[in-house]
Amino acid sequence: MPRAPSIRSQDDPLSLALRPPPSETEEERTVRLKDETEAKEASDKIDEEIKLEKQRLQKTKGDVKLLLLGQAESGKSTLQKQFQLMYSPKTLESERASWRTVVYFNIVRSLKHILSTLAAYDDMDDDSDANSHLEFGDDDTFILGEGSSSKRTRSGKSTAFTNAPSSSKLPSNNHKLRRSPSQIPLPKSPKLQPSAHQIANLRLRLSPLLSTEESLAKRLNGGVTTGRGEVFVRSGWQVRTFENGGLVKARRSKRSNTGHGHGPSSVSASGLPPGLMLDEDPLLDDLSALVEGSKEDIKDLWDDPTVVALITKRKLKLDEWSEYFLKNILRIAKHGYIPTTEDILHARIQTMGVAEHTFDVNIHGKLVTWHLYDVGGARGQRHTWVPYFDTANAIIFVAPISAFDQYLEEDSRTNRIDDSLQLFTQICANTLLKKVHLVLFLNKTDLLKAKLDKGLSVQKYILSFGDRANEFDSVVQYFRAHFLQVHRRNNENRRVLYTHLTNVVDTKATQSIIGNVRDSIFRGYLQSAALV
Ligand SMILES: Nc1nc2c(ncn2[C@@H]2O[C@H](COP(=O)(O)OP(=O)(O)OP(=O)(O)O)[C@@H](O)[C@H]2O)c(=O)[nH]1
Numbered sequence: 001m002p003r004a005p006s007i008r009s010q011d012d013p014l015s016l017a018l019r020p021p022p023s024e025t026e027e028e029r030t031v032r033l034k035d036e037t038e039a040k041e042a043s044d045k046i047d048e049e050i051k052l053e054k055q056r057l058q059k060t061k062g063d064v065k066l067l068l069l070g071q072a073e074s075g076k077s078t079l080q081k082q083f084q085l086m087y088s089p090k091t092l093e094s095e096r097a098s099w100r101t102v103v104y105f106n107i108v109r110s111l112k113h114i115l116s117t118l119a120a121y122d123d124m125d126d127d128s129d130a131n132s133h134l135e136f137g138d139d140d141t142f143i144l145g146e147g148s149s150s151k152r153t154r155s156g157k158s159t160a161f162t163n164a165p166s167s168s169k170l171p172s173n174n175h176k177l178r179r180s181p182s183q184i185p186l187p188k189s190p191k192l193q194p195s196a197h198q199i200a201n202l203r204l205r206l207s208p209l210l211s212t213e214e215s216l217a218k219r220l221n222g223g224v225t226t227g228r229g230e231v232f233v234r235s236g237w238q239v240r241t242f243e244n245g246g247l248v249k250a251r252r253s254k255r256s257n258t259g260h261g262h263g264p265s266s267v268s269a270s271g272l273p274p275g276l277m278l279d280e281d282p283l284l285d286d287l288s289a290l291v292e293g294s295k296e297d298i299k300d301l302w303d304d305p306t307v308v309a310l311i312t313k314r315k316l317k318l319d320e321w322s323e324y325f326l327k328n329i330l331r332i333a334k335h336g337y338i339p340t341t342e343d344i345l346h347a348r349i350q351t352m353g354v355a356e357h358t359f360d361v362n363i364h365g366k367l368v369t370w371h372l373y374d375v376g377g378a379r380g381q382r383h384t385w386v387p388y389f390d391t392a393n394a395i396i397f398v399a400p401i402s403a404f405d406q407y408l409e410e411d412s413r414t415n416r417i418d419d420s421l422q423l424f425t426q427i428c429a430n431t432l433l434k435k436v437h438l439v440l441f442l443n444k445t446d447l448l449k450a451k452l453d454k455g456l457s458v459q460k461y462i463l464s465f466g467d468r469a470n471e472f473d474s475v476v477q478y479f480r481a482h483f484l485q486v487h488r489r490n491n492e493n494r495r496v497l498y499t500h501l502t503n504v505v506d507t508k509a510t511q512s513i514i515g516n517v518r519d520s521i522f523r524g525y526l527q528s529a530a531l532v
């Protein structure tokens with residue numbers, strides 16, 4: 001039987017290519033051997049990394065990987081906190097103190113927003129010709145004048161809704177632009193005349209507190225502030241918040257645990273696990289004193305008739321977390337304030353990239369590790385999601401249906417619900433995600449109710465809503481129908497879409513829904529495991 005040629009055979013082209021030239025000098029030999037050693041080291045390192053990655057994948061093969069997707073501010077991180085509260089409450093306790101920085105930051109930002117809106121109002125008053133080419137409709141729309149008085153057009157775009165099936169579908173040449181709140185100049189009305197003197201005094205007295213914004217942003221960003229003053233946080237920011245404050249040297253407290261009693265288990269006054277105490281934190285201590293000293297001014301600003309009137313007339317639009325913290329200012333301003341669980345659920349900080357959270361979930365007596373991936377939802381963050389698509393078992397897509405009157409921070413011409421629908425279309429159509437268990441949370445239902453109760457008209461912002469009843473049930477049904485249709489049109493695999501109406505700051509309701517979702521994900525997971 002002929003022998004198989006040896007790999008070192010004289011005729012083997014690889015051996016020939018690797019063989020040193022016959023005329024190699026001693027110096028060239030040294031260089032070659034050094035290069036070969038370096039190449040081998042690099043190759044070994046790559047082999048080792050591949051081995052580790054294989055081991056890691058092997059280790060997590062039986063785990064559930066759940067992606068939380070949706071636009072910015074949709075409620076993904078809040079939902080993640082609810083998972084944490086349910087499956088890993090101790091970790092939430094250990095992070096409790098770090099949320100104080102976020103709460104203070106939210107308050108300072110909210111005050112700045114109120115004061116700058118008031119200033120814009122003043123400027124408008126000073127400059128009566130400003131924006132004279134714009135006219136106001138009674139519904140916060142703007143009408144662009146074409147010439148002086150003749151035909152007026154309303155320009156703009158709406159994609160998902162104008163394409164949607166609807167009895168009141170718009171003709172394609174009907175363009176109407178809703179302006180983002182920040183673009184709407186304030187009208188002059190004698191009823192809204194600010195008590196200029198009072199506001200000027202408050203602005204002055206609050207200025208030391210307002211000047212802490214940058215330091216707080218730096219603390220949260222890990223020492224970096226982005227160009228536009230945005231604050232994003234990466235995974236693990238809670239620990240870094242302490243490190244940036246020079247607080248890593250947590251030491252044993254001789255004092256007994258002074259339980260605060262707000263969370264599911266008692267916490268020490270520092271918010272750290274019982275028995276541990278932080279070193280002093282000059283920034284937060286100063287801030288706490290400033291908030292305490294400014295509480296009456298903050299309350300006066302919040303109660304000021306001009307501010308109240310601007311909010312009522314929707315000329316000043318505050319984010320939900322602003323309202324929550326300003327309403328609770330007297331409690332938050334108390335000495336030794338530690339955020340309650342509800343405060344943590346309302347605190348707002350943008351996620352950067354993808355943050356992984358791991359929980360052990362007990363399902364019918366079996367412990368399964370769940371990896372929850374909480375992603376940044378702003379447009380500039382969405383490219384970071386893709387590497388997680390390959391291995392995902394399930395997705396919860398969070399769509400805030402209260403946002404019908406809101407526009408993207410990153411693109412003030414795009415209506416938030418429209419953006420959510422477009423994003424959901426991309427997720428449903430993505431080939432990597434075709435077999436993934438899909439759950440849809442139509443979120444912020446509490447805020448939707450509140451807006452409808454105040455009389456806000458959906459049709460004013462979503463033209464195709466037409467003359468349907470401006471009531472909770474019909475609005476929800478309308479939005480739900482659009483999401484279901486997107487799913488139906490991109491569903492060759494006949495996968496089920498599980499839909500829930502949610503308010504993820506409501507712990508009791510959300511945890512019951514999480515239980516449902518967990519069971520449905522696990523059923524699908526067991527079925528697919530049985531097929532492998
Ligand atoms: N009232 C109310 N507030 C909510 C609800 N869901 C989220 N919020 C608030 O909305 C804000 C934004 O929520 P986040 O969870 O930070 O949003 P996100 O989707 O993680 O946003 P990014 O990280 O920027 O992608 C927070 O202040 C939350 O408390 C809800 O159902 N009801």
Ligand SMILES: [Mg+2]
Pocket residue numbers: 076077078349350351374375376377
């Ligand atoms: Mg987030």
